[in-house]
Amino acid sequence: MRQSSGENPSAGFILLEPERYANIGALDHAVYVYPDSCVTDGQKFRLLNGTIVQRNSNRAYDWSVFVSAGPQDLPVGGVWRIAIGVLGATSVSNFWSAADSCQRWYNANLLGVKEQEVNISVTPEKPVVISPNPFRNSATIHYFAAQPGNLELTVVDATGRVVSEQRFEVDAGTGKLQWRPQGLVPGIYFLRVKGANASTSSKFLILD
Structure with missing residues (x-):
């Protein structure tokens, strides 16, 4: 200028x-x-x-x-x-x-001087983290499972309508899944995660 x-x-x-x-x-x-x-x-x-x-x-x-x-x-x-x-x-x-x-x-x-990496931790009190959030095409679901079994993912839109359901076989302890939801338009959603004897929900945003 x-x-x-x-x-x-x-x-x-x-x-x-x-x-x-x-x-x-x-x-x-x-x-x-x-x-x-x-x-x-x-x-x-x-x-x-x-x-x-x-x-x-x-x-x-x-x-x-x-x-x-x-x-x-x-x-x-x-x-x-x-x-x-x-x-x-x-x-x-x-x-x-x-x-x-x-x-x-x-x-x-300064170029190449990197900040310390931040680890994503999941616990029984905070069993699910979606990363990144918001995202466009795919995200990683970090989870904690008290015991091995099925991990059911249910996506609900802002009106309460179920728009996606998936199931994964997981081991006990902490882990992560590469998640690529299909057919979802940009907007706010809620992910309900149900495992053995436990369930939780998390809000996420899909970008345009």
Whole structure:
């Protein structure tokens, strides 16, 4: 972003990590800031995932710039890194030079420094965890079974209608299943899990 009358100042963002951005653009305050009806969650998501794209302004005032990455499915307690540099310079060429220096410094000093992995634990008190949640196509069901036998999965939609039923043979103790529900439209659901002498339920969200 720069002044309409000159290059000083030139300011903006650089996405340092991950390598690919989902969207980068200009945000019109007249459309997304000032109206009382904005910004809705749907608008935010479409701006972040690149469905709504605007790269140029049509006037010299009331604009912001943004950059986004993802969307990314995360397990409960999971960690995913996004790094953004905020830059300012006296000209466009100096801005790009600063962006290059910022990226090289980040690559040399911080790239590849990983956070400690978070383990997903299931217990008799919390026998089921769906990871990631929300998700799109598939998820992992982490479970605790008091004894070997069948694990019955029943999916119920927001109206209380049963939309899916599956059964798995499991051993006693902790384990995990790769779960790919079929025929479910995006939305909120409840997973009822029934095992030997125990049952529980968990809410999950399928993304578009």
